[in-house]
Amino acid sequence: MNVLVTGGAGYIGSHAALKLLEVGCDVTVVDDLSCGHIGAIDAIRKVGELHFAEMNFGDVGAIAELLNTRSIDVVMHFAALTYVGESVEQPIRYYQNNTSNAICLFEAMRQAGVKRIVFSSTAATYGIPAQENIPITEDCPQEPINPYGWSKLMVERVLKDQLIAAQSNAEDFAFAALRYFNVAGCDPQSRLGEHHQPETHLIPICLDAALGKLEAVTVFGNDYQTPDGTCIRDYVHIDDLVDAHITVMKSLSNGDGKFYNIGIGKGYSVKNIVDACKEVTSNDFKVHVGSRRSGDPPILQANAKRIQDDLGWTAKYTHIKEIIESAWKWRKANPDGYVQCNNK
Ligand code: UDP
Numbered sequence: 001m002n003v004l005v006t007g008g009a010g011y012i013g014s015h016a017a018l019k020l021l022e023v024g025c026d027v028t029v030v031d032d033l034s035c036g037h038i039g040a041i042d043a044i045r046k047v048g049e050l051h052f053a054e055m056n057f058g059d060v061g062a063i064a065e066l067l068n069t070r071s072i073d074v075v076m077h078f079a080a081l082t083y084v085g086e087s088v089e090q091p092i093r094y095y096q097n098n099t100s101n102a103i104c105l106f107e108a109m110r111q112a113g114v115k116r117i118v119f120s121s122t123a124a125t126y127g128i129p130a131q132e133n134i135p136i137t138e139d140c141p142q143e144p145i146n147p148y149g150w151s152k153l154m155v156e157r158v159l160k161d162q163l164i165a166a167q168s169n170a171e172d173f174a175f176a177a178l179r180y181f182n183v184a185g186c187d188p189q190s191r192l193g194e195h196h197q198p199e200t201h202l203i204p205i206c207l208d209a210a211l212g213k214l215e216a217v218t219v220f221g222n223d224y225q226t227p228d229g230t231c232i233r234d235y236v237h238i239d240d241l242v243d244a245h246i247t248v249m250k251s252l253s254n255g256d257g258k259f260y261n262i263g264i265g266k267g268y269s270v271k272n273i274v275d276a277c278k279e280v281t282s283n284d285f286k287v288h289v290g291s292r293r294s295g296d297p298p299i300l301q302a303n304a305k306r307i308q309d310d311l312g313w314t315a316k317y318t319h320i321k322e323i324i325e326s327a328w329k330w331r332k333a334n335p336d337g338y339v340q341c342n343n344k
Contacts (some may be wrong), residue, residue, distance in 0.1 A: 001025045001073050001074060001247070001249075002026040002028070002070060002071050002072050002073045002074075002268070003020050003025045003026070003027055003028070003072070003073065003074050003075070003076060003249070004028045004029075004066070004067060004070065004072045004074070004075045004076070004114075005017045005028065005029050005076045005078065006029075006031070006057040006075065006076070006077045006078055006079040006105065007021065007030075007031055007035075007036060007057070007077075007078035007079030007080065008027075008029030008031050008036070008041070008044075008052070008078070009031035009037055009038065009040045009052075009191075010031065010034025010036040010037075010039075010040070010076050010078060010079065011035060011037055011183075011194045011195070011196065011238070012120065012183060012238065012241065012242075013029070013031070013036070013078035013079065013152065014036070014037075014040035014041075014043070014044060014077075014185060014192050015186075015192055015238045015239070015241075015242050016078065016242045016245055016246075017029050017044050017050065018043075018044050018047055019185065019190060019239075019242045019243070019246060020076075020179060020243055021044065021048035021049075021050065021245065022047065022048070023246060026070075027048075027050050027051070027053075027093070028050075028051040028053065028070045028072065029041065029044075029050060029051070029052045029054055029080070030053050030056075030057050030063065030066065031052070031054065031078050031079065032054060032055060032056040032057075032079075033054060034056075034220070034272050035196070035197075037064045037195060037337070037338040038338075039195075039337075039338030039339055040192055040338060043191050043338075045327065046191070046217070047191065050214070051070060053066055053316050054122075054231055055183070056101065056123055057063055057079045057101055057102075057105045058097070058100065058101030058102075058104040058105065059104070059108075060104045060107050060108045060111070060225065061108075062111075063091075063104075063105060063108035064107075064108040064109075064111040065112075065307070067108060067109065067112035067114050068112045068242060071088050072112070072114050073114070073116060073262070074114070074116035074117065074118065074249055074252070075105070075109060075114060075116070075117045075118070076085060076117075076118045076120075076245060076249065077102065077105060077117060077118070077120060077234055080097065080098045080120065080152075081093065081094050081097050081098055081099075081151075082146070082148065083200055084124065084146050084148050084149070084293070084295040084296065084297060085200070085293050085294060087146050087148035087151065087295065088146050088147060088294045088295045090182075091147035093119045094147045094148055094152050095147065095150075095154075097151075097218040098148070098151035098152060098155065099151045099154045099155055099336045101327065102115050102155045103132070103155075103158055106158065106159075106162060108121075109224075113224065115166075115171075115172045115173050115174065115254075116173075116174050116249070116252050117159070117175045117176075117289035118175070118176050118245055118248055118249050119155060119159060119175060119177045119178070120178060120180065120182055120258075121152045121153075121155070121156055121177040121178060121179045121180070122148070122149060122152045122179055123136065123180060123181045123182075123234075123261070123263070123300045123302065124144055124146060124148055124149035124152065124297075124300075125142045125144050125149045125153040125156065125179060126141075126142055126144075126149075126297075126300070127141075127142070127143040127144045127145045127149065127297060127300070127307065128143075128297045129141075129300075134299055134300055134301055135144045135234075135263075135267075135301045135303035136261065136300070136301065136302055136303055137258065137261070137303045137305070138259045138261055138306055141151050142156075143177070144243065145295060145297060146294075146295030148295070148303055150190050151209070155177075155312065156177050156259070158271065159175045159177060159257065160257055162175070163175060163255070163257040164226075167255060168229070169269075171267055172254045173236075173254070173255075173309055174252040174253060174254055174255060174256040174257070175252075175256070175257055175258070176248045176249075176252060176256065176257075176258040176259070176260065176344070177239075177258070177260075178244060178245065178248065178260050178261075179197065179259065179260065179261050179262065180236070180241065180262050180263075181190065181234035181235070181236055181261070181263035181264075181300055181301070181302045182201075182233040182234060182235045182236065182263075182300070183235075183236055183237075183238055183241050184201075184203045184235045184237065184238065184323050184324070184327060185237040185238050185317065185322075185323040185324070185326040185327050186238065186326045186327050186329065186330040186331075187238070187239070187326070187330070188239055188326055190326075190329050192330070192332060193327075193330035193331065193334055193337070193338075194238075194327060194330070194331075195334075195337030195338050197337075200245070202217075202233075202270060202273050202274075203235070203273060203277065203323075203324060203327055204279075204327065204331065205217055205285075206273065206274055206277035206285070207324075207327060207331045208282065208331075209277075209285035210277060210278070210281035210283040210328075211283075211331065211332070211335055212283075212285075213335065214285075214286065215286065216286035216287060216288050217274060217285060217287050217288070218287075218288050218289070218290040219221070219270050219271070219274070219287060219288070219289045219290065219297050220290055220291070220292055220293040220296060221289075221290070221291060221292035221293070221296070222225060222271075222289045222335040223292075223293075224298040225270070225298055226269060226298055226299060227271050228271045228272075229314045230269045230271045231270055231296055231298055231299070232262060232267040232269050232298065232299040232300070232301060233267065233268060233270075233273075233280055233300050234265065234266060234267055234268075234301045234302045235261035235264070235268060235273075235299075235320055235323055236262055236263050236264050236302075236315055236317075236323075237315065237316070237317035237322070237323045237326070239316070239326075240262075240264075240283070240316055240317055241262055241315065243293050243313065243316075244260070244307060244313050247307075247312075247313050248260065248307070248311065248313075249309050251258070251310075258310075259306075260304070260306055260307040261302040261303060261304045261306065261307070262302070262304060262307065263301065263302025263304050263315075264304070264315040264317070264318055265301070265302055265304055266301070266303070266318070266320075267299060267300075267301040267304060268320050272320070273320070273324075274312075275344070276320050276321055276324055277324055277328075279321065280321055280324045280325050281328055295317070298314075
């Protein structure tokens, strides 16, 4: 299968590209290196042959040409801006990149006759779920509380309408939108890692504190309606997430419009994560309690039964310590992240 991976130099996209190569796919990566790292591309190329195009996924003409020349069968669309707090401050940038550019990508697919897409959606589309809806199923009402969540939910709507149109014209089309909970951990063989600039995610921040690169970790609020007052999230290992993508990709057939939660169904509070990071790294670090971060729902915990029932996917990594261990292994070996960091 010939797969186009957008955002393939980023954290999730690079792990997906690597695994796609390993399962025998022909992989083309599109990334403009605005957030991704050329070091990730180099690391993937140590494993297999990869076609890399440095371009923005919203460039309709260039993407349509690439889809044609590479004879792409399916697109995995990972490229996106992903900071909840930043999306509250810069909504237009988020809608421009995550929504408008996604529509441009779909137009390029339409022009090139590419009929399959797996889209990275998010649990942020659920907003603040009612207590009775936790753990969250795919049927939970979607009412995002930040522009990031809205920017992804709008793309889900576009894909649904695209499917309706294709069906009414008797055209072949299928998509899946995977609603990720919190993705964490690194390639089990430590060939790839997690390197964001700036880093805002809790686990890498705790690991940087454990390495002494940060003076302290700030807990964003301890006055939530949760057992220890800090936010609860469902952390899924990147290797499991990538497996879910490949499983879903292989299952897609004409007329499918699938929505799947990807999580492990367990919730860990910020405090739990901080404690687990201290334990895994055997390093103590300072922790302060700060104010809440805007756009943060108190609890996001998945019910991922639908993908298990439909496709047999389940998470292999079900304990937070295993997930943190894989992240720690890469971070310890690469304290400055990708050496050939190419952030602009
Ligand atoms: N968090 C925190 N301190 C940090 C970074 C994150 O307390 O320095 C909290 C954040 O408010 C959220 C949880 O940790 O409740 C997970 O945040 P992260 O940014 O890792 O992922 P998100 O849930 O935003 O996708």
